[in-house]
Amino acid sequence: MNTSSLPDLIFTILFFFMMVTSMREVTMMVKVQKPQASQIEKLARKSCTSFIYIGQPTDMLRGQYGSGTRIQLNDRYAESNEVYDFVMADRASMAESDKPFYTVSLKVDHHTPMGVITDVKQVLRKAYALKIVYSSDKRKQ
Numbered sequence: 001m002n003t004s005s006l007p008d009l010i011f012t013i014l015f016f017f018m019m020v021t022s023m024r025e026v027t028m029m030v031k032v033q034k035p036q037a038s039q040i041e042k043l044a045r046k047s048c049t050s051f052i053y054i055g056q057p058t059d060m061l062r063g064q065y066g067s068g069t070r071i072q073l074n075d076r077y078a079e080s081n082e083v084y085d086f087v088m089a090d091r092a093s094m095a096e097s098d099k100p101f102y103t104v105s106l107k108v109d110h111h112t113p114m115g116v117i118t119d120v121k122q123v124l125r126k127a128y129a130l131k132i133v134y135s136s137d138k139r140k141q
Contacts, residue, residue, distance in 0.1 A: 026051065026053075026072075026074060026075060027075050028053065028058065028072075029053075029057060029058060029061055029070070029072050029075070029076075029077065030053050030054065030055035030056060030057055030058065030070050030072050030109070031055050031056050031057075031058055031059075031109060032053055032054075032055045032107050032108065032109045033055075033109050033110055033111075034107065034108075034109075034110065034135050034136050034137045035108075035110040035134075035136050035137070036136060036137050036138070036139040036140075037136040037137070037138065037139060038138075038139050040136055040137075040138055043103070043105065043133065044101075045098070045101050045103070047098070048094065048098045048101040048102050048103060049102075049103045049104070049105050049133075050086070050087065050090045050102075050103075050104050050105070050129075051104075051105045051107060052071065052072070052073060052083065052086075052104060052105070052106050052107070052120065053071070053072040053107045053108075054069065054070070054071050054072070054106065054107070054108045054109065054112050054116060054117065054120065055069065055070065055072075055108065055109030055111075055112060056068070056069060056070065056109065056111075057070055057077075065077065069109075069112055069113060069116050071083070071116070071120065073086045074086075080116070080119040080120050080122075080123055081123060083120055083123040083124065083127070084123050084126060084127045087104065087124065087127040087129045088127060090102075091129075102129065102131065103131040103132070103133055104124055104129050104131065104132050104133070105132075105133050105134075105135055106120070106132060106133070106134050106135065107135040108134065108135075
């Protein structure tokens with residue numbers, strides 16, 4: 001039996017799976033049902049964007065963390081005062097040419113109290129992260 005074409009076949013299949021598989025960046029620890037908007041735009045430079053997730057813990061983590069509103073930075077829960085260090089560390093890890101395009105994207109559940117969002121925005125202001133975008137879903141018409 002001739003097996004000379006077998007490596008080519010294996011690498012073709014491997015290449016196919018590498019192309020169609022997406023890697024998850026963050027494990028969602030909060031439930032976020034984004035608000036709806038009529039006019040939305042896509043982010044131009046996603047690599048220059050930090051994401052902050054705000055909402056209630058997922059059903060799996062609710063027993064451990066309660067049902068109150070939580071802030072998620074990357075793969076951990078945080079308090080609003082920890083956002084400053086998160087922003088400064090993300091900005092420091094960026095290339096100098098990308099720093100003017102640094103943006104913070106808030107992915108917030110639509111049932112989140114405005115007080116939590118205001119606290120996060122105050123910390124972002126202290127960190128001089130003034131480009132803030134809110135994630136939303138397109139309103140169905």
